[in-house]
Amino acid sequence: MAQLPILQSEDKIVETVEKNPVVVVIGETGSGKSTQLSQILHRSGYTKSGCIAVTQPRRVAAVTVSRRVSQELNVRLGEEVGYAIRFEDRTSEKTIIKYLTDGVLLRESLSNPELTQYSVIILDEAHERSLNTDILLGLMKRLIKFRASNLKVLVTSATLDGEKVSRFFSNCPILNVPGKLFPVEISYSLERPKSYIEASLQKALDIHIREPEGDILIFMTGQDDIEKLVSKLEERIRKLDEGSCIDALIYPLHGSMPPELQIRVFSPPPPNCRRIIVSTNIAETSLTVDGVVYVIDSGFVKQRQYNPSTGMYSLDVVQISKVQANQRAGRAGRTRPGKCYRLYPSMAYKDDFLDATVPEIQRSSLAGSILYLKSLNLPDIDILKFDFLDSPSFEALEDALKQLYLIDAIDEEGSITSLGRTMAELPLEPSLSRTLLEANECGCLSQALTVAAMLSAETTLLIGQSKSAEKKRKHTPSNLPNGSGLGDHIQFLQIYELWHQTDYNTDWCKDNNLQVRGMMFVKDVRKQLCQIMQKIAKGSMDVKTSRKRREDPDYRALRKALCSGYANQLAERMSRHNGYRSLGFKSQLVQVHPSSVLRTDEDGMYPDYAIYHELIATTRPYMRNVCAVEMHWVRPVLAKLDNLNVSKLSGGASQSLEKIQPENSSLQKDGGNATEPVEDRESKIRAARERFLARSRQANK
DNA sequence: GAGCACTGC
Numbered sequence: 001m002a003q004l005p006i007l008q009s010e011d012k013i014v015e016t017v018e019k020n021p022v023v024v025v026i027g028e029t030g031s032g033k034s035t036q037l038s039q040i041l042h043r044s045g046y047t048k049s050g051c052i053a054v055t056q057p058r059r060v061a062a063v064t065v066s067r068r069v070s071q072e073l074n075v076r077l078g079e080e081v082g083y084a085i086r087f088e089d090r091t092s093e094k095t096i097i098k099y100l101t102d103g104v105l106l107r108e109s110l111s112n113p114e115l116t117q118y119s120v121i122i123l124d125e126a127h128e129r130s131l132n133t134d135i136l137l138g139l140m141k142r143l144i145k146f147r148a149s150n151l152k153v154l155v156t157s158a159t160l161d162g163e164k165v166s167r168f169f170s171n172c173p174i175l176n177v178p179g180k181l182f183p184v185e186i187s188y189s190l191e192r193p194k195s196y197i198e199a200s201l202q203k204a205l206d207i208h209i210r211e212p213e214g215d216i217l218i219f220m221t222g223q224d225d226i227e228k229l230v231s232k233l234e235e236r237i238r239k240l241d242e243g244s245c246i247d248a249l250i251y252p253l254h255g256s257m258p259p260e261l262q263i264r265v266f267s268p269p270p271p272n273c274r275r276i277i278v279s280t281n282i283a284e285t286s287l288t289v290d291g292v293v294y295v296i297d298s299g300f301v302k303q304r305q306y307n308p309s310t311g312m313y314s315l316d317v318v319q320i321s322k323v324q325a326n327q328r329a330g331r332a333g334r335t336r337p338g339k340c341y342r343l344y345p346s347m348a349y350k351d352d353f354l355d356a357t358v359p360e361i362q363r364s365s366l367a368g369s370i371l372y373l374k375s376l377n378l379p380d381i382d383i384l385k386f387d388f389l390d391s392p393s394f395e396a397l398e399d400a401l402k403q404l405y406l407i408d409a410i411d412e413e414g415s416i417t418s419l420g421r422t423m424a425e426l427p428l429e430p431s432l433s434r435t436l437l438e439a440n441e442c443g444c445l446s447q448a449l450t451v452a453a454m455l456s457a458e459t460t461l462l463i464g465q466s467k468s469a470e471k472k473r474k475h476t477p478s479n480l481p482n483g484s485g486l487g488d489h490i491q492f493l494q495i496y497e498l499w500h501q502t503d504y505n506t507d508w509c510k511d512n513n514l515q516v517r518g519m520m521f522v523k524d525v526r527k528q529l530c531q532i533m534q535k536i537a538k539g540s541m542d543v544k545t546s547r548k549r550r551e552d553p554d555y556r557a558l559r560k561a562l563c564s565g566y567a568n569q570l571a572e573r574m575s576r577h578n579g580y581r582s583l584g585f586k587s588q589l590v591q592v593h594p595s596s597v598l599r600t601d602e603d604g605m606y607p608d609y610a611i612y613h614e615l616i617a618t619t620r621p622y623m624r625n626v627c628a629v630e631m632h633w634v635r636p637v638l639a640k641l642d643n644l645n646v647s648k649l650s651g652g653a654s655q656s657l658e659k660i661q662p663e664n665s666s667l668q669k670d671g672g673n674a675t676e677p678v679e680d681r682e683s684k685i686r687a688a689r690e691r692f693l694a695r696s697r698q699a700n701k
Numbered sequence: 702g703a704g705c706a707c708t709g710c
Binding site for chain 1: 702709710
């Protein structure tokens with residue numbers, strides 16, 4: 001094996017780590033930092049006083065990297081070298097080098113905030129800025145103060161933000177480790193094309209006809225565009241004169257494809273044949289296809305973002321960042337020198353592209369993370385002034401506190417409640433943790449466990465289908481239950497109960513268009529939730545079937561529990577039509593998503609009140625996964641909304657926080673009225689409550 | 702009557 005570049009810097013690394021509590025290591029792809037840093041520190045004795053932890057943003061990475069290190073050290077995986085990911089802990093008392101996902105390390109710090117078992121913590125791939133890594137960065141900054149004598153922290157990052165991470169850790173040293181990428185020649189378009197599909201098609205055909213062999217990787221934004229381009233490519237390549245150029249195999253590649261189809265891409269092509277892979281950004285970091293020599297980059301990506309003032313997610317096509325553009329280009333230089341064709345002008349890259357992708361922490365709802373931080377009970381840290389590498393907006397923090405207050409996870413002063421503490425232990429969104437705890441009181445825990453597990457995996461359940469396949473499917477109506485018309489949560493419960501009756505038969509999943517992988521994941525989640533709930537469960541947690549339904553045919557207990565958990569995700573129907581108004585946020589008109597199984601009554605009207613799992617703006621604002629609830633369950637929630645005092649929740653920090661936020665305000669630029677005054681919001685909540693009371697009076701007549 | 706990128710506890 002050729003010597004990895006990082007080993008030439010071994011002495012320098014050891015010396016720098018010796019002298020500094022935190023070191024930033026910048027190493028490009030192929031530098032060997034993921035496999036070698038841990039071994040270097042092991043060799044220099046850091047495993048004598050504890051274990052070396054290396055975090056990874058993805059599970060597969062934790063598994064594959066630890067496997068390689070165990071081979072290099074010639075030990076059995078799970079002994080001296082091991083890994084820990086959700087549902088799987090392959091470590092033992094012998095373990096001295098442990099690879100784990102950042103989420104698992106966060107869970108560990110919940111039960112052991114000082115992380116005393118570790119002498120070294122390496123946050124690998126920190127430039128990806130996953131939500132969990134960002135929280136870990138903040139926690140590490142605090143931890144090195146308390147464990148200055150016996151903890152070393154290493155952060156690996158991409159070139160562009162190494163300086164920033166260093167500044168965050170009091171100007172800690174930065175070490176550069178060369179990568180092992182081949183040069184990639186980059187060319188730009190003169191102008192932005194009218195159609196990215198057409199431009200990609202032309203460019204791919206050009207390369208295929210004129211350039212020597214080597215696979216082509218094309219980055220598109222989503223399944224739809226990928227399928228269009230694949231069929232156009234197939235048609236055009238079929239029409240090429242036989243013998244005028246080598247053969248081509250065209251593969252789509254995206255996350256909603258079943259794994260067996262994804263794997264196809266990795267089988268090497270037959271001789272005299274070029275692979276053309278049309279992919280989402282799954283091929284940017286998660287999957288690496290060897291043999292790619294040409295990259296075509298559309299310059300766009302689909303990104304999910306959260307608007308804290310409306311509680312709504314949107315999935316937008318946005319311009320990629322410079323870091324992403326370079327990551328995409330690098331995919332062409334893994335095996336030999338390559339070429340990258342950017343379908344945008346060089347000026348666009350220089351002037352329009354952000355340096356780095358907006359970190360996830362500034363694009364997500366923070367209720368779960370804030371609850372987690374509050375449950376750590378760090379006396380020296382005010383959560384709202386928590387030292388993030390990039391701070392989330394004030395609105396996002398305020399929104400998280402409001403959500404947590406409405407579901408009783410924190411009290412009026414913003415302190416965590418005992419309920420909140422239990423919720424933080426569950427690996428679920430706060431709304432679902434709250435539902436479980438309420439269900440435990442109402443005697444429907446087993447049902448709630450199923451619903452929570454199903455919603456944890458929801459997007460991966462239904463097999464991703466193209467539009468044409470969908471049309472075909474309409475002729476064969478689904479045999480799946482319909483949630484008794486009460487909503488999608490109930491349907492999820494009924495589906496799982498049926499699957500349980502088949503003894504978790506995988507063919508049953510396939511027959512019903514359910515992703516086997518997704519359903520197995522649900523089963524694992526449910527099992528994990530049962531283990532955590534064991535201590536406090538008041539009733540059986542086994543999957544119940546028809547017997548239970550006779551006792552409560554309308555699932556009233558479960559829907560009432562859901563109403564507590566989703567207190568912040570509540571909507572009231574408009575009086576004359578089937579549109580809903582979301583309560584508790586800036587007034588927002590939303591529709592039931594057409595895929596919902598929620599049923600209308602004999603007059604064609606939806607129920608007066610419903611809870612929703614999420615609001616998502618696509619062509620219009622939709623509530624996805626809704627469930628009918630009853631008016632009198634909603635009453636206490638509205639009372640709580642009425643008494644809401646956000647500045648009290650943040651411990652009066654609102655004023656000072658607003659002052660230190662201005663640099664984040666640009667993020668909200670496109671989010672509409674993110675800065676609506678609190679008084680406006682409160683008056684709207686009051687108006688909603690008045691409408692509710694009027695409706696109550698009418699109902700009582 | 703519409704459409705969903707990618708991760709993770």
